[in-house]
Amino acid sequence: MSPRSAILAARAGSGRRADLARRPVAVAAVGLVLLAVALVAGIAAGTVAIPPGDTIGILGRRLLGLDIAPTWAAAAETIVIDLRLPRVLTAMVVGGGLAVAGAAFQGLLRNPLADPYVLGTASGAALGAALAVLIPVRVLVLEFGLLHGLAFVGALGAVLAVYRLSRVGANSPMTSLLLTGYAVSSLLAAGLAMAMYLSGAGLRQIFAYLLGGFDASSWGRLAVAALLIVLASLGILLRARSLNGMLLGEEAATHLGVDVRRERAILLALASLATAAAVAVSGLIGFVGLVAPHVIRLIVGPNARLVLPLAALLGASLMVGADLAARLLGEIPVGVVTAMIGAPFFLALLRRTRTGYEL
């Protein structure tokens, strides 16, 4: 047997991820279909159900300018365009952004248990939002209130603090980052608890933020969040090479031509930006950013160039689906749905994986 055919034979017999070359395209196609179905279902279903045919008709007429004669009531059109469309699109963008950020954090920290919130973004955003509820000032800029603003600033501020505090000399080793993230998160959580204790009637509002949701989505907020999330995600995707290098650790990455210190700082900043924009408009929704990259890695392997876009697609579909489920269950918080679906699913994944995770 020639060496080349030996390789092919080994590849055919290797089982789990045999068809590496063709798999990503198939996964992308499935992901796109899944997302399209989720989007249409997400727009059609709700307290006022609009038949999928009408939904597609309305979308075709209003978004693509197709000449479709309305078979639906004018109210249906208003519901679709002004309420449901910004809502499902926000869920899509937030889900995709959290999945990309999660994949980036997992790769950067070389830790499969990392999620977009691991370095303090969640607790920073939560504290910011809680403070916004306590401050009796109502401002609105571009549909953004104090709560969105302080949640965004809190998320970014927390990561910046973690990054600065974790530095040892000129370096910022990964374990030190993780532990500092934990410490800073605990401190911020204490602040959050205090704010909740003092909040009185505002408690319900803080709580709603902590559990996350898309019921308050608007076109204006969607536009700003989408811009930030898409730009940050593209920036991360362009640095897939650096993430791949870090698979083998910082030193090996350096030998493979990655300027580890610079790339890590840039990737951290971009992933945190995407996360902050997501939590500012939707609150804290867990598990999507953790699970989506995992599922994709099991299917196509760890190559960030494939993992990032495919995880974005899956995260977007999952989030639209979770929002739909939350709505059908009577407007329960989306964070509850993602945790209730995500956690058992994640456990099942861990059991299925042949080798345990080394940390």
Next chain:
Amino acid sequence: MIRLDGVTVLYRERAALRDISLQIEAGERVAIIGPNGAGKSTLLRVVAGLLRPVAGTVDLAGSRIDRLDRLAIARRLAVVPQLPTLPFATTVEEVVALGRLPHEHPVRGMRPGDRAAVAAAVDRVGLGHLLGRDARELSLGERQLVLLAMAVAQQAPVLVLDEPTVHLDLRHQVEVMELVGDLNARDETTIVAVLHDVGLAAHFFPRLVLLDKGRIVADGPPAEVLAPDRIREVFGVDPALVRLGA
């Protein structure tokens, strides 16, 4: 190919390397030996541009190494890293493909030429039967070969190895050494290896550089470097214990 001139490296005020001057020509095969703490790995880190000396200069393929960016260094010099842990399930093929990172298109990734280089490295190291396996499930010896294949796929004119045989049984040690010798002989890859095993170094390397307490105490062919008096003085053991394969 590699030129060190008066290199001194400090580790917390202590000199890890003192005034090292060393020249390695293209196509040479050099082993760096010495007792623990002699500065062997430090010297490798300087050669690979990971550590910047407080005094002296390092040239790599005609350029000052501190004026080259990481990508430029990675195209000139490949390092077989010490066994790292992998955070995610990663096939052998995917690990070997990491060797193409310095060459692949920054946006599009691997191109046909890169894939050919990966296939050639896999063939060269004889990993065809392991290609689709999760690298984390392999034995230490197999993993060492995978990392070697990754460095081969990098196709750099200089290959640096840090204790490449440390986890290996005798058969794998010889396998790795013969492979390295073959890369040197057939592809004219310049080889610089830190080796613990003096006997292995003497058998497979025509030139040894002996370090002790951060200085080069001998540099030349094995028979000359490993003179009985010097072994007694540097390693503090009976010279009869060191078998000279050469």
